[in-house]
Amino acid sequence: MKNRKVIIIGDGAVGSSYAFSMAKESIAREIGIIDIDENKAKGDAMDLTDVIAFNDPKDIYKANYNDCKDADLVVITAGASQKEGETRLDLVEKNLKIFKPMIKQIVDSGFNGIFLIASNPVDILTYATWKYSNFPTYKIIGSGTTLDSSRFRMELSNLLNVDARNVHAYILGEHGDSEFPVWSHANVGGLHLYEWVNQFGNDVDEKALLDTVEIVKNKAYEIIKLKKATFYGIAASLTKISKAILNNEEAILPVSTYLNGEYDLEDIFISSPAIIGNNGINSVIELPLNDNEMERMKQSYKILNDTIRKFF
Numbered sequence: 001m002k003n004r005k006v007i008i009i010g011d012g013a014v015g016s017s018y019a020f021s022m023a024k025e026s027i028a029r030e031i032g033i034i035d036i037d038e039n040k041a042k043g044d045a046m047d048l049t050d051v052i053a054f055n056d057p058k059d060i061y062k063a064n065y066n067d068c069k070d071a072d073l074v075v076i077t078a079g080a081s082q083k084e085g086e087t088r089l090d091l092v093e094k095n096l097k098i099f100k101p102m103i104k105q106i107v108d109s110g111f112n113g114i115f116l117i118a119s120n121p122v123d124i125l126t127y128a129t130w131k132y133s134n135f136p137t138y139k140i141i142g143s144g145t146t147l148d149s150s151r152f153r154m155e156l157s158n159l160l161n162v163d164a165r166n167v168h169a170y171i172l173g174e175h176g177d178s179e180f181p182v183w184s185h186a187n188v189g190g191l192h193l194y195e196w197v198n199q200f201g202n203d204v205d206e207k208a209l210l211d212t213v214e215i216v217k218n219k220a221y222e223i224i225k226l227k228k229a230t231f232y233g234i235a236a237s238l239t240k241i242s243k244a245i246l247n248n249e250e251a252i253l254p255v256s257t258y259l260n261g262e263y264d265l266e267d268i269f270i271s272s273p274a275i276i277g278n279n280g281i282n283s284v285i286e287l288p289l290n291d292n293e294m295e296r297m298k299q300s301y302k303i304l305n306d307t308i309r310k311f312f
Helices: 013-023 038-049 065-070 088-108 122-133 146-160 193-200 206-227 232-246 291-311
Strands: 005-009 030-034 059-062 073-076 114-117 140-142 251-260 266-277 280-284
Touching: 005 013, 005 065, 013 030, 013 038, 013 232, 030 038, 030 065, 038 059, 065 088, 073 088, 073 232, 088 122, 088 291, 114 122, 114 232, 122 140, 122 251, 122 266, 122 291, 140 266, 140 280, 146 193, 146 206, 146 232, 146 251, 232 251, 232 266, 251 280, 266 291
Parallel strands: 005 030, 005 073, 030 059, 073 114, 114 140
Antiparallel strands: 140 251, 251 266, 266 280
């Protein structure tokens, strides 16, 4: 990474939360904020500058699209947000109209870094970013099910009374209602989840395990109902992905990535574990799914693919 420079597009609840998270980390040395409300972007940049004295030095400022030209990473959180009663797929048409001219301005600046997309529906908008930018697919990443998987790990952690950092489990597929858990590869401390339950979880039954998935799938709707939006969790997820890119960590995260034959699927951005470094997606990890999981992955693919074909 040449400049360790990040441009954030969209300074709403998600964008500003991500900016704050990044301001507290030793990842980027330069953070620019772009928003249609320039006063909001300028005010947030000024406010975030007050964080710097307590952390590593960095430059935080209100940016414009020309500032993308030498950025290492452009993170997009802009777009219409999900309202109570809406699914993520309800936002497609609104946000495609926003994305097309926005991506053009980024590319026209001379930007040659990595795109990280958080706006919903993230799988569709990650695909759109690829189409509108003409960038190679490995340089375009959607936040995907990184947040969903962290929620899943947390719910399993609470159920099993063990540190979430020792729970390894994925939610894959669409970041949305067709997402699914990969029970076949879930493990705790090196033991398969069911082996752990047999040894240490005498009061945990199948229903309790399945309930964790329902909590994960409905959590965003519950938060939106209570406080109109979700932003802290996705901000932390974006920070984790950004760290993997800017620090060249070769981290494995379940992100929305382009499939070209993996899981027998093609021409789609959908969540799968992937190795992430400073080139973007280094490799997609094709997990050997069981029959039920493979069927669920194909259902997710069909939902996303049917939507994509309406617009592309």
